[in-house]
Structures are given as C-alpha cells and as structure tokens.
Amino acid sequence: MATPAKTKAKTAGARAGSTPPTNAPPPRPAGPSTEGETFIAPGGETHQQADGPETQLTTNQGVPIADNQNSLKAGVRGPVLLQDFILREKIMHFDHERIPERVVHARGSAAHGFFECLDSCADVTAADFLQRTGERIPVFTRFSTVAGNKGSADLPRDVRGFAVKFYTQQGNFDLVGNNIPVFFIQDAIKFPDLIHAAKQDPDREFPQAQTAHDTFWDFISLTPESMHMIMWAMSDRAIPRSLRMMEGFGVHTFRLINAAGTSTFVKFHWRPKLGSQSVVWDEALKINGADPDFHRRDLWEAIEGGDFPEWEFCLQTFTQEQADGFAFDVLDATKLIPEEDVPLRVVGRMVLDRNPDNFFAETEQVAYCAAHVVPGIDFTNDPLLQGRLFSYQDTQLKRLGSPNFHQIPINQPKCPFHNLQRDGHMQMAVPKGQVNYEPSSLGQDVARESLERGFQAFPNPEAGEQLRLRPETFADHYTQARLFFASQTKPEQDHIVAALVFELSKCVTPRVREAVLSRLIHIDEFLAQSVAEGLGFPGEIVPAPAPIPAQDMTPSPMLSLLAKAQPTLEGRKVGVLVSDGSDDKLLAKLKAAVEAAGARLQIIAPTIYGVTTAGGALLPADHKIDGGPSVLFDAVAILPSDEGGALLALEAAAVNFLRDAYGHLKVIAYLPSAGPLFAKGGITEVGPDDDEGLIDLEASSVDDFVATASTGRVWAREPLVRPPPK
Numbered sequence: 127m128a129t130p131a132k133t134k135a136k137t138a139g140a141r142a143g144s145t146p147p148t149n150a151p152p153p154r155p156a157g158p159s160t161e162g163e164t165f166i167a168p169g170g171e172t173h174q175q176a177d178g179p180e181t182q183l184t185t186n187q188g189v190p191i192a193d194n195q196n197s198l199k200a201g202v203r204g205p206v207l208l209q210d211f212i213l214r215e216k217i218m219h220f221d222h223e224r225i226p227e228r229v230v231h232a233r234g235s236a237a238h239g240f241f242e243c244l245d246s247c248a249d250v251t252a253a254d255f256l257q258r259t260g261e262r263i264p265v266f267t268r269f270s271t272v273a274g275n276k277g278s279a280d281l282p283r284d285v286r287g288f289a290v291k292f293y294t295q296q297g298n299f300d301l302v303g304n305n306i307p308v309f310f311i312q313d314a315i316k317f318p319d320l321i322h323a324a325k326q327d328p329d330r331e332f333p334q335a336q337t338a339h340d341t342f343w344d345f346i347s348l349t350p351e352s353m354h355m356i357m358w359a360m361s362d363r364a365i366p367r368s369l370r371m372m373e374g375f376g377v378h379t380f381r382l383i384n385a386a387g388t389s390t391f392v393k394f395h396w397r398p399k400l401g402s403q404s405v406v407w408d409e410a411l412k413i414n415g416a417d418p419d420f421h422r423r424d425l426w427e428a429i430e431g432g433d434f435p436e437w438e439f440c441l442q443t444f445t446q447e448q449a450d451g452f453a454f455d456v457l458d459a460t461k462l463i464p465e466e467d468v469p470l471r472v473v474g475r476m477v478l479d480r481n482p483d484n485f486f487a488e489t490e491q492v493a494y495c496a497a498h499v500v501p502g503i504d505f506t507n508d509p510l511l512q513g514r515l516f517s518y519q520d521t522q523l524k525r526l527g528s529p530n531f532h533q534i535p536i537n538q539p540k541c542p543f544h545n546l547q548r549d550g551h552m553q554m555a556v557p558k559g560q561v562n563y564e565p566s567s568l569g570q571d572v573a574r575e576s577l578e579r580g581f582q583a584f585p586n587p588e589a590g591e592q593l594r595l596r597p598e599t600f601a602d603h604y605t606q607a608r609l610f611f612a613s614q615t616k617p618e619q620d621h622i623v624a625a626l627v628f629e630l631s632k633c634v635t636p637r638v639r640e641a642v643l644s645r646l647i648h649i650d651e652f653l654a655q656s657v658a659e660g661l662g663f664p665g666e667i668v669p670a671p672a673p674i675p676a677q678d679m680t681p682s683p684m685l686s687l688l689a690k691a692q693p694t695l696e697g698r699k700v701g702v703l704v705s706d707g708s709d710d711k712l713l714a715k716l717k718a719a720v721e722a723a724g725a726r727l728q729i730i731a732p733t734i735y736g737v738t739t740a741g742g743a744l745l746p747a748d749h750k751i752d753g754g755p756s757v758l759f760d761a762v763a764i765l766p767s768d769e770g771g772a773l774l775a776l777e778a779a780a781v782n783f784l785r786d787a788y789g790h791l792k793v794i795a796y797l798p799s800a801g802p803l804f805a806k807g808g809i810t811e812v813g814p815d816d817d818e819g820l821i822d823l824e825a826s827s828v829d830d831f832v833a834t835a836s837t838g839r840v841w842a843r844e845p846l847v848r849p850p851p852k
C-alpha cells in the first residue's frame with residue numbers, strides 16, 4: 127500500500143504531468159470577442175455572462191469549480207467518489223434535460239419580432255393592440271410541422287403550424303393558427319382520433335412524419351368532413367418553400383367586440399410579403415435528405431442576415447346577417463369564406479427580426495394557448511375551437527410540468543400581472559403579505575377586479591337541450607372541396623392528383639384506397655378518375671353515400687398559389703456551380719444582379735476551399751458539390767471552365783445538380799462549357815429555343831437570367847418530366 131507521502135507525490139505528479147487538469151481553449155483569432163451567454167438567475171434577474179478567462183465556472187449553488195474535466199476519484203486510477211457533488215449536480219441536470227415533446231407540432235422554429243398596427247380597428251374591436259396606428263408590440267412566432275417528432279425533417283407533406291404570441295398591454299393574445307384556413311374535423315372530440323391515425327402506428331412506431339399510410343387514410347375515408355382539408359393538404363401548400371413564404375390563418379370564426387359592446391365576426395389572416403411559394407414533391411423528398419433543417423436554417427439565416435420576414439395581418443369581418451346568408455355555417459371549421467365574397471382588411475404587419483437566444487428556453491418552452499384572448503376578442507361556439515380552449519392549457523401542464531408555466535420568461539406577459547394564485551411547482555415569484563384571498567379587508571395593495579377594464583365575455587344568448595349532435599348546417603362536405611380543386615391552376619390540380627396517388631400507393635390495404643376514391647368522386651370526376659388511373663385501380667369507383675351533393679361555386683383565384691404569384695426573386699437563393707478556371711468577371715456580374723434582386727448567391731465547388739478562377743483569385747465555396755445539391759436553391763447557374771465542365775461531368779453529384787434543377791423546373795443559366803453535364807444528364811433535346819428557363823449566358827445577360835428566375839418555375843417544362851394525368 128502506498129504511503130500517504132508517496133500518494134501525495136503521485137497526485138502532484140499527475141497534476142503536473144502531460145494531461146493538464148483544465149482544457150485550455152485554443153488561442154482565439156484576433157478580432158472582436160464573441161458575445162457572452164445570457165442566463166436567467168432563479169430570482170428572475172438576467173445576467174450577461176462575459177466571455178473571457180475571468181468568468182468563474184460555478185455549480186448551480188454558486189460554488190466555484192476548480193476542475194471541470196475530471197471526476198473526484200480515490201487515487202488517480204481509483205473509483206469515483208459519491209461525494210463529488212459537482213459531478214452529481216451536472217449529471218443530474220443533464221439526465222433531466224428533455225421534457226415531453228409536444229404531442230402534435232413537436233418540430234418547430236420560432237423568432238421574435240414586432241406587430242405594428244397599420245389601421246385602427248376601434249370601429250370593430252376594443253383590443254388594445256389594434257387601436258393606435260403606428261404602435262408596435264412584441265411578438266414571438268413559432269412555425270411547426272404537425273405529425274413529425276421533434277427531430278423529424280422540415281419538408282414532409284404536412285400542415286404547418288403558425289402560432290403568434292402577441293404581448294399586448296392588456297395581456298397575451300395567442301393566435302394559434304395554421305398555414306391552411308380550414309381543418310380536418312368539425313368537433314374537438316375527434317382530434318385524438320385524427321392525430322392517432324396520422325402519427326406513427328402504435329405497434330411499430332413508423333412511418334414517421336407522414337400521412338402516407340393506412341391508418342390515416344382509413345380514418346379520412348370514414349370522415350367525409352375532412353374532404354375539403356384533404357384538398358389543401360394534398361396541394362402544394364403542404365410543402366412550402368420557406369416558412370417566410372406561407373400564409374397563416376386563425377381558421378375559426380372569432381368575435382371582435384368594440385367599446386360599445388357590439389360584436390362582429392372575424393377570420394384572421396396572415397399574408398407573407400415575399401409571396402407564397404412551394405417546392406415540388408420530388409424536391410421535398412430530396413431536401414429532407416440534403417438538409418433536414420431546410421426551413422429552420424432558412425428562417426434563421428434570413429433573420430441573421432437582416433432579411434426580416436414580414437406578414438400583413440388582415441381581418442375578414444362579417445356580421446351576423448352576412449353569416450346567416452352564407453351557404454355554410456361559420457361555426458364549421460371545415461369551411462372558409464372566399465376573399466372574393468368578403469375582402470380582407472389589412473390592419474397590421476408582423477416583422478420577425480430576432481432569432482431566439484436559446485432554443486430550449488424560448489422555442490421549446492413557449493406555451494401557446496387558443497384560450498389566451500384579450501379584451502375585445504372573444505370566441506364563438508365553433509365546437510372545434512371550444513375543445514381547444516381546454517386542450518392547450520392542459521397540455522402545457524403536462525409538458526412544462528407546473529401551473530406556473532406562465533412565469534417562464536418567454537410566456538410571461540410584458541404588462542403587469544397580479545393575482546392571488548400561489549405556490550405550485552417551480553414558483554419563481556416571492557409574493558409578499560398575509561392576504562392571498564379576495565374579497566379581503568386586511569391587505570394593502572391587493573389585486574382587485576375591474577368591471578370597466580376587465581375581460582367581458584360577449585353576452586350571446588345561449589339555450590338548448592343537452593345533446594350530442596352535429597348541426598344540419600355542418601353537413602355539406604364536398605362543395606368547398608370542389609371549389610378549392612376548381613380554383614387551382616392546371617399544374618396545381620395535377621399536383622393534387624399526384625399527391626393522392628403517392629399517398630394512397632403507400633397504403634397497403636386496397637379497401638382503404640377504394641374508400642378514399644369513393645369520396646373523391648363527389649369532389650370532382652376528373653380528380654377521382656385520375657387518381658384511380660394513377661393507382662392502376664382496375665375496378666369502378668363506387669360513390670360513398672353523400673346526403674348533400676357538391677354544388678358548383680364560382681372559382682376563387684385567391685385559393686390558388688400560382689394564380690396570385692407575384693414575380694420576385696426577393697428572399698430566394700441562387701446556386702452557382704463552378705470549377706477551377708471559372709470566369710470571375712461573369713461571376714461578379716451575376717452576384718451583383720442576384721443581390722440587387724434581393725436574393726442570395728452561393729458557390730458550389732468540387733472542394734470546400736473553393737476554386738481558382740480564370741483571373742487567379744481564390745473563390746471560396748459555400749458548399750462542396752454533394753453537400754449543396756440544386757434542391758437547396760430556387761434557380762441555378764452552371765459556369766465551369768471548358769476543362770472544368772468535362773471534369774464535373776465525371777461527378778454524379780454535379781450531373782444530378784443539373785438533372786434535378788431541370789426536373790424541378792428551375793431556371794438554369796449556363797455556359798457552353800457545361801455541355802458535358804447536359805450530355806451526361808440526358809438533357810440534350812432541349813435548348814433555349816424550346817425552354818425559356820434555359821439561359822445561355824454567352825447569348826443572354828445575367829439580367830435576363832434574373833428576370834426569368836423571378837417568374838418562378840418553368841411550368842411548361844413539367845409535362846416533359848412528369849406526364850400529367852390525362
């Protein structure tokens with residue numbers, strides 16, 4: 127056994143030996159120091175933790191830590207001691223770092239920003255944040271997919287959540303909406319069934335983040351009220367190009383109440399300044415592999431780069447008399463009000479201008495709740511909304527673990543809030559005094575109610591028998607589904623057919639596919655027959671019973687993405703494939719033109735250190751070829767040198783860059799030196815004369831390229847790469 131003296135010497139030797147007790151950071155490159163980390167102390171104070179050697183690492187109790195690299199051991203090779211409170215605290219915290227993910231909308235990305243009132247709405251609502259033109263309040267907005275788990279990819283075919291927390295001076299208003307204005311079901315009692323059917327099968331835990339499986343379509347085929355939503359969910363809306371390029375909708379009919387107590391019905395809409403845009407399905411599949419964080423990264427990078435995404439906030443208001451005149455019930459969340467019938471009033475704008483400081487603290491812990499309304503906004507009897515009013519608070523209790531979840535900084539109102547609720551897990555406040563009840567005569571300064579300023583529910587007269595029954599006015603399941611399909615352009619209709627064929631081809635039970643066809647036939651004969659043909663269904667479609675057949679309505683172009691698309695390249699990305707010897711002058715001109723159009727240009731090269739241009743300059747790459755496939759860009763340019771073109775043609779990733787850009791209908795600028803890539807990609811029978819999206823930069827200018835790319839995809843090319851349904 128070692129003598130104490132020897133042990134001491136050994137320990138000292140180990141400490142002085144080749145492995146130092148602390149990992150000294152590598153020397154920092156010269157330049158401004160990076161910003162420090164911010165954390166909230168238990169008392170609620172925010173500290174700036176300076177980034178520098180003088181910052182002392184401590185335990186959660188504030189005890190300075192001497193060595194964060196080694197556990198406390200009995201002897202240098204001995205067992206770890208239970209008394210190592212530093213180790214135990216650190217591991218215990220780590221063990222508890224995950225909280226239950228959201229049961230739906232688990233994958234999301236969020237940003238801070240502001241809402242600005244552009245038009246006082248005092249005529250229709252007393253909501254404080256909609257009174258004074260030019261006044262701004264903070265918001266926190268989270269976008270999400272619905273079905274996938276937290277770690278799933280960003281581009282499944284799915285509805286997107288669009289949840290905005292308005293921190294108003296009269297409390298938080300949460301508008302918890304989607305990028306689609308209608309919903310699958312009419313009554314919240316069906317929500318758990320819908321979600322169970324859509325998420326992974328309970329026995330095998332797959333397929334994840336997709337509806338292309340038996341259980342979803344089985345449920346849908348037996349739920350005809352879902353048909354309108356299915357048209358939207360199978361449309362390109364469900365594969366958005368960017369979170370910045372999506373519309374948002376509050377879905378339900380809400381009430382606005384003005385200072386005189388008059389009620390007006392309202393549907394809430396968000397319209398993106400960059401226009402709405404989607405990817406094509408094959409692109410979505412490939413993006414999920416190439417960059418599963420495609421949307422999250424896009425939002426983050428745009429905000430970091432100062433391209434702040436912006437939406438118009440619009441009200442679609444209507445009276446009880448108008449509501450009575452509609453052919454549908456405004457309490458039915460499977461119906462919309464065409465904008466042609468009730469135009470939108472733009473009353474504000476939302477700008478997202480700051481990324482979260484910490485994903486967990488903010489994006490993960492933000493708790494939206496459909497029941498969070500403010501004076502001036504009230505609910506209606508929509509049975510889907512009514513169920514939501516219970517669900518969200520309940521789920522936050524489970525997910526965040528305490529009725530005090532409103533004290534988490536991201537959830538706290540930014541106006542004063544006081545009440546007599548006390549205690550509970552993780553109470554962060556230290557309420558003072560003896561009085562925690564009301565009415566009371568003892569305490570000083572006890573929070574009291576106020577009839578004038580307080581929230582008042584609209585006194586809608588309600589009476590009726592207790593019953594479980596859907597109103598007759600909810601019974602037309604097909605008219606608006608038909609309206610949506612009829613309002614789409616030809617490529618959009620073809621995509622709906624293709625999406626249904628894709629999804630139903632993943633179903634393994636023929637009865638399920640046939641049951642869906644038996645519903646589609648009520649929406650549109652061409653739609654149903656095209657899907658049947660795409661499936662290779664050998665039989666006759668047998669229509670399901672439909673008590674109320676679809677009515678024809680005047681198509682609404684506002685329901686189509688393409689019909690109202692505005693030409694722009696703003697907020698988009700152009701990828702340029704280069705090689706050694708690429709022409710620097712042309713590249714510089716192209717970059718300037720792309721940036722002048724509000725887009726970004728990225729370089730894709732054989733290695734990440736880039737290429738040496740014809741002028742001898744080193745041009746660094748943003749991506750190595752296989753890490754920067756063309757699916758990540760809205761338009762591309764292929765500008766190698768003569769020798770580089772031949773070399774690139776040997777790389778499958780470079781050939782696929784071109785082939786995918788072509789197949790995804792992108793505008794492609796090129797030089798004749800890219801010829802070997804076109805040959806290898808099998809794109810030999812078309813040229814600029816027969817495809818306006820192919821732009822030879824020897825014959826045309828970079829401005830021509832930018833102008834053409836601004837018009838979006840080359841839809842005329844689609845029949846050549848994906849034969850449409852006949």
Ligand code: HDD
Pocket residue numbers: 228229230231234268269270286287288289302303304308309313314317376377378459492493494510513514517518521522
């Ligand atoms: Fe929901 C989350 C939107 C119906 C129950 N929902 C959630 C989120 C959005 C929506 C955007 C994510 C919020 C976030 O980013 O944290 N939900 C909708 C819309 C619906 C809808 C637009 C129909 C019009 N939802 C709906 C019903 C129920 C729920 C009918 C239950 C009765 N939703 C929830 C939930 C979630 C949720 C389980 C999961 C996580 C959360 O609430 O905070 O409570």
